[in-house]
Amino acid sequence: MAFCLNFPLFLIVLCLISSVVSSVLPARAARIWSLGLSAVSTAANAVLFRYAARTNTAVTYLMGHYPHPWGNELRIGPLEALFSAFFSLVLFLCLLGGRRQLAVKVAPQKQHYYYVMADLVQAALLALVYTNDLFTGYVFIEICTLSSCGLLMIRETGRTILASVRYMIFSLIGSGLFLLGVILLYSITGHLLMPNLKESIGLLWSTGQYHLPLLSSICLICIGLAVKSGLFPFHLWMADTYGAAIPASSGILSGLVSKAYIFFLLKVIFDVFGVDVFYACGIHRLLYVMGAAGIIAGSVGALRENNIFRMIAFSSAAQIGYIYMGIGLSPTVGIEAALFQILAHAVTKPALFLSAGHLSDAAGRSKRFHDLQGAGYKDPFAGVAFTLAAFSMIGLPFTMGFISKYLFGMAALDGSHAKMVPTLLVLAVSTVLNTLYFARTVLRLYNKPQADDYERVRIPAHLSYVTAGIVFMAVNLLLGTLSRPLLDLLLQGVRLF
Amino acid sequence: MKKRTFKEWLKQWDQGEFDLDRGEAEALHYRPETQEKDDDSWAHRPVRGLREGEYTLFVKVYPFAALLLASVMIFFFMRTVAELPPFASACTPANQSEVIRRYIENGLTETGAVNIVAGVILDYRAFDTLGESHVLFTAATAVFILMLAGEAEPEDKRTRRILEADTVLSVTARVLFPLIVMFGFYVILCGHLGPGGGFSGGAVIGGGLILCSMAFGPERISRLINMKTYRGVVLCALLFYSIAKCYSFYCGAHHLETVFSPGTPGMIFSAGLILPLNIAVGLVVACTMYGFYSLFTRGTV
Numbered sequence: 001m002a003f004c005l006n007f008p009l010f011l012i013v014l015c016l017i018s019s020v021v022s023s024v025l026p027a028r029a030a031r032i033w034s035l036g037l038s039a040v041s042t043a044a045n046a047v048l049f050r051y052a053a054r055t056n057t058a059v060t061y062l063m064g065h066y067p068h069p070w071g072n073e074l075r076i077g078p079l080e081a082l083f084s085a086f087f088s089l090v091l092f093l094c095l096l097g098g099r100r101q102l103a104v105k106v107a108p109q110k111q112h113y114y115y116v117m118a119d120l121v122q123a124a125l126l127a128l129v130y131t132n133d134l135f136t137g138y139v140f141i142e143i144c145t146l147s148s149c150g151l152l153m154i155r156e157t158g159r160t161i162l163a164s165v166r167y168m169i170f171s172l173i174g175s176g177l178f179l180l181g182v183i184l185l186y187s188i189t190g191h192l193l194m195p196n197l198k199e200s201i202g203l204l205w206s207t208g209q210y211h212l213p214l215l216s217s218i219c220l221i222c223i224g225l226a227v228k229s230g231l232f233p234f235h236l237w238m239a240d241t242y243g244a245a246i247p248a249s250s251g252i253l254s255g256l257v258s259k260a261y262i263f264f265l266l267k268v269i270f271d272v273f274g275v276d277v278f279y280a281c282g283i284h285r286l287l288y289v290m291g292a293a294g295i296i297a298g299s300v301g302a303l304r305e306n307n308i309f310r311m312i313a314f315s316s317a318a319q320i321g322y323i324y325m326g327i328g329l330s331p332t333v334g335i336e337a338a339l340f341q342i343l344a345h346a347v348t349k350p351a352l353f354l355s356a357g358h359l360s361d362a363a364g365r366s367k368r369f370h371d372l373q374g375a376g377y378k379d380p381f382a383g384v385a386f387t388l389a390a391f392s393m394i395g396l397p398f399t400m401g402f403i404s405k406y407l408f409g410m411a412a413l414d415g416s417h418a419k420m421v422p423t424l425l426v427l428a429v430s431t432v433l434n435t436l437y438f439a440r441t442v443l444r445l446y447n448k449p450q451a452d453d454y455e456r457v458r459i460p461a462h463l464s465y466v467t468a469g470i471v472f473m474a475v476n477l478l479l480g481t482l483s484r485p486l487l488d489l490l491l492q493g494v495r496l497f
Numbered sequence: 498m499k500k501r502t503f504k505e506w507l508k509q510w511d512q513g514e515f516d517l518d519r520g521e522a523e524a525l526h527y528r529p530e531t532q533e534k535d536d537d538s539w540a541h542r543p544v545r546g547l548r549e550g551e552y553t554l555f556v557k558v559y560p561f562a563a564l565l566l567a568s569v570m571i572f573f574f575m576r577t578v579a580e581l582p583p584f585a586s587a588c589t590p591a592n593q594s595e596v597i598r599r600y601i602e603n604g605l606t607e608t609g610a611v612n613i614v615a616g617v618i619l620d621y622r623a624f625d626t627l628g629e630s631h632v633l634f635t636a637a638t639a640v641f642i643l644m645l646a647g648e649a650e651p652e653d654k655r656t657r658r659i660l661e662a663d664t665v666l667s668v669t670a671r672v673l674f675p676l677i678v679m680f681g682f683y684v685i686l687c688g689h690l691g692p693g694g695g696f697s698g699g700a701v702i703g704g705g706l707i708l709c710s711m712a713f714g715p716e717r718i719s720r721l722i723n724m725k726t727y728r729g730v731v732l733c734a735l736l737f738y739s740i741a742k743c744y745s746f747y748c749g750a751h752h753l754e755t756v757f758s759p760g761t762p763g764m765i766f767s768a769g770l771i772l773p774l775n776i777a778v779g780l781v782v783a784c785t786m787y788g789f790y791s792l793f794t795r796g797t798v
Contacts, residue, residue: 001751009750013743016631018733023638024728063624064605065749069596072624073748113642114561120635127628139628154642161643176743187581190594 002450003394004051005059007044008074008084008130016125017263021118022062025112031099034115038092045085053489056163058443058496060132060195060273068132068193075132075194075271079493083263083342087125087256089475090346091118093256095353097468099235101361104364105155105246116331117150118252121374125256128264134272135192137264141228145171148257151249152241163244165235170227170237174261182215185272194271194273215281218273222283225265231259231287231324232294235317239301242313243367247357251350254316259342262323267376270497275331288328288419292426294321296365297431308356311437312349315393318430319345326408329423332494337407339490344400351389353470358382358465360443376445381461383445385469390438392476395431399480403408405431407487505788539768610689618694619771627742634735637785644792660711668711677705685779689768695778702779703786709735709786715795727784727798734777741770 007072020035023029052058052128054360058077067073095118105115106248124144129136149233153164189200190212204210227234242250269278278284297319305311319341326338356367362378363371376383392399582589591597600617608616618626659665685698710718748755760767791798 006750007745009743009746013739013746016627017736017739019636020732020739024732041504062750063746063753065745069594069748070622079567110642110645116638117635117642120631121636122784123631133625135622136625136628139632142539142632143628143635146632146639150635150639150642151638184581185575187589187591190591190596210580210582216573238528388779437787438557483726 001059002051004044004048004164005076007048007299008076009063011041011059012043012126013082013369015119015126015146017118018156019123022112022116022119025405027108029117029157030112030115033093034118035092035095037422038088038095041088041122041126042085042092042479043450045081045135048076048139051083052076052081053492056492056496060287064334069191069196069231070238072136072142073132073193076130077085077493078489079339079495079497080129081490082493084129086343087129087260089120090255090350091125091252092467093471094248094251094350094354097350097465097472098246098251099464100462101246101357102248104361107156110154112152113456114154117147117154117330120147121151121257123171125260128260129267131267131375132194133192134185134194134197134268137268138175138179138182140262141264144257144260145210145228146174151252152245154249155244155246157244157274159240160244163240163431166237167241170234174226174228174234175311176222177220177227179224179256180225181217181220182424184213184220188213188217194267197272198274199273201277202274204278204367218278221268222287223266225261225268226324228289229261229265230317230320231443232290232297232317232321235294235301235314235320237299239305239310239313242316242353243310247353250313250353254313254353255350258316262320262338264390267329267497269327277410278443279331284328286328287324291321291324291326291328292422292497294318295325295426295430296433299430299437302437305435305437306369308369309353309382311441312352312356314346314439315352315434316349317395318434319349322404324333325423325426326411329408329411331421333407333411333414335494336487336490337404339494340400340407340487341404341481342347343486344404344476347400347472347479348389350390351469351476352393353386354468354472355382355386356391358462359386369441372441372444373447373449374445374492376442377448379461385473386445386474387429387442388476390442394434394438398477400483401480402478403480403483403487404439446478509718522665525667526548568629573728592686605762607759608771609762612689612691612694613764614692615694615768615771616687619774623742623774624746626778627738628783633785634731635780640789640792644796647725661714663712667712670708672708674705674712677708678702681705681779685775686765686772688775689771690763690765695775698775699779700781701784704792706783706787707790710790715791722784722787722798724798727788730780730784734780738774738777738781741773745750746768751777 015037018033022033025033027113039450056078058075058080059072059077060068063072063074071245095115102111102114106491120143124140127140129135131140135362148167148171150162152167176208182192185197185201189197189202191197191200201214204214209487230238238254241253245253269275273281293317298314298321299318302311302314323338323341323345326334326341328334329337358379359372359375359382362382363375365375366372376387388399394399395401395405408427409424412427414418415423559735582591586592600613600621604616604621605611608620610616610620662730681700681702683697684693684701685695688694688698702728706718706722724772745755745757755769757769758770766772788797
């Protein structure tokens with residue numbers, strides 16, 4: 001066995017250990033530790049990805065002395081390694097770029113807890129991506145939920161507390177539904193490990209035994225994870241949550257946590273239900289309709305918004321809608337588009353949140369559009385980063401957003417005729433709406449205010465934020481222009497999923 | 498509110514006049530602190546878009562809609578449950594699967610634990626339990642973030658006086674505290690030999706500590722457990738847990754023998770890692786229980 005196959009185990013345990021150690025360290029040391037951890041995790045997962053893509057295999061890794069169906073297992077394939085590396089990289093950049101906002105907005109004696117929570121989120125992300133066991137997935141969903149709440153409420157304004165209570169209620173409803181689904185599956189199959197579950201479910205589906213419990217559990221698991229990732233009509237918590245948190249937390253929550261739930265859902269679809277059963281039982285149609293509705297509802301919500309953070313949050317709801325629409329479209333091209341959209345959104349949304357944080361600081365700590373007038377001149381770098389990310393959201397060429405919209409269009413043309421017209425229509429309408437609200441924001445940023453007391457103050461750039469912003473932009477442009485290799489790797493990964 | 502034309506709406510939207518009254522916004526602010534301008538956005542409540550008439554309609558319709566949804570869901574869940582395999586019957590898929598058979602038949606020889614549950618959660622499916630004990634740690638840290646005040650808030654004096662004057666409480670605590678703690682340790686230490694284990698034993702000890710703190714005041718118990726010991730104990734227990742399990746997972750994945758052997762089932766020092774892990778989990782659970790109580794009453798441990 002190649003040594004790099006041990007990396008997932010080491011990394012998950014290392015993240016758990018780091019979180020415990022960080023709770024007794026001073027804030028500065030905890031920050032350096034946490035940043036180092038996510039950097040190491042990015043590098044290790046990248047090495048593992050290279051290995052897995054070269055050997056073109058997916059390996060199961062025993063967590064203990066007992067193989068499935070008795071003991072816990074991890075499953076290591078190219079797709080898992082790619083997404084872990086990507087998630088770790090984005091986490092690193094969020095923590096790096098959000099550093100200054102964190103220092104300003106979080107009480108000094110509590111700052112080290114932020115990194116405790118960030119380490120726990122990372123452990124949960126890795127475990128959700130790598131697990132081969134449905135119940136392990138549930139345990140780490142719990143860790144993910146609780147630590148996301150911690151990341152939210154650490155900024156102790158009344159509004160943040162209210163937002164995190166709301167987030168927690170929705171998130172726990174989602175976990176509860178998921179758990180009910182797992183319980184139903186266990187009682188009709190007697191298994192918790194993914195390979196055995198898939199085998200038993202295939203058998204039950206073909207014989208027609210326990211048909212209703214099987215259907216209910218598929219529905220419960222899908223809806224539970226959809227609630228947690230914010231699919232329409234459960235998207236309204238997003239605006240409060242992302243609007244009230246500090247930018248780094250908004251970036252982590254929208255770019256990583258909700259994406260990890262969706263990745264886990266894809267894993268469950270492929271490894272537990274099996275693609276055939278999932279697409280035969282019809283729940284993908286519900287996901288498709290809700291995804292399409294979410295795109296429109298999120299865009300309209302963003303258009304009505306008057307607070308830049310809440311606008312970006314509503315746009316997140318629309319992007320989540322794209323992913324679910326892709327899942328609903330077709331098991332091959334649709335899934336590929338959804339996977340690419342996960343990556344594109346994970347790069348773009350944190351960049352938007354981080355730059356919006358800096359722009360609102362430049363505008364006298366106001367998040368309202370009215371005060372943001374001309375903020376792009378006061379903080380030039382944040383203005384550029386925001387503009388580029390907004391272009392990617394709209395889907396201009398040379399950005400990842402373009403490629404993902406292109407893939408959705410291709411998936412629509414490839415699939416059934418019934419879905420082709422609505423998909424293309426939704427894509428067109430949402431692109432127009434996206435353009436409306438993002439162009440309006442960008443124009444505001446570069447529109448000089450008429451007031452006489454306007455001073456041309458330049459906010460000094462912060463090295464950590466600039467570094468993070470440059471990496472975000474570089475990844476976005478690189479993967480937006482040279483997307484073919486990435487798409488090939490995604491296809492290869494889906495085949496091994 | 499009169500109906501707006503689209504142009505007016507666009508203008509208002511642009512100028513940010515969607516906000517509620519400033520006074521109304523501040524009334525909702527239950528925790529004033531160094532506020533920034535952006536917290537004007539309090540006004541962006543989700544009900545913002547509703548006019549007065551619509552709001553009362555919403556309040557009227559909401560309970561009925563909720564009732565309807567709940568009834569529909571209850572109906573479907575009842576249908577589902579009716580089709581499930583019968584509870585506690587020998588012929589259900591869960592009871593017939595090879596998983597259960599191996600746990601019951603080989604559990605004693607493979608893990609060395611007489612208590613099959615301990616064998617399953619700390620050996621067969623140990624990764625889940627590793628996550629589960631970190632769920633506790635996460636919850637405790639989240640409560641720390643929420644409740645930890647800068648310095649210890651003195652406990653409410655009136656409550657304190659009432660509790661101190663309570664002879665029944667103090668005498669009962671004096672008699673019961675050693676018994677409770679002893680029982681808790683018994684449950685932890687014999688978790689692999691009979692019903693019990695780290696989670697239940699830790700909860701018993703935590704309950705004993707809470708009783709003690711209520712009866713004798715937090716000052717006296719802080720000689721036993723304070724912020725420093727709390728952190729130290731949780732740190733050591735979880736570090737030991739993670740490292741020990743990492744070693745055992747690593748050995749398992751590479752098909753190596755670990756240095757921990759199952760030993761003779763039924764002896765106190767048997768079942769390999771299960772006993773030390775139970776102790777670690779028990780300490781974490783006891784500290785977390787007491788920590789929650791202390792944080793919610795005084796704002797510190």
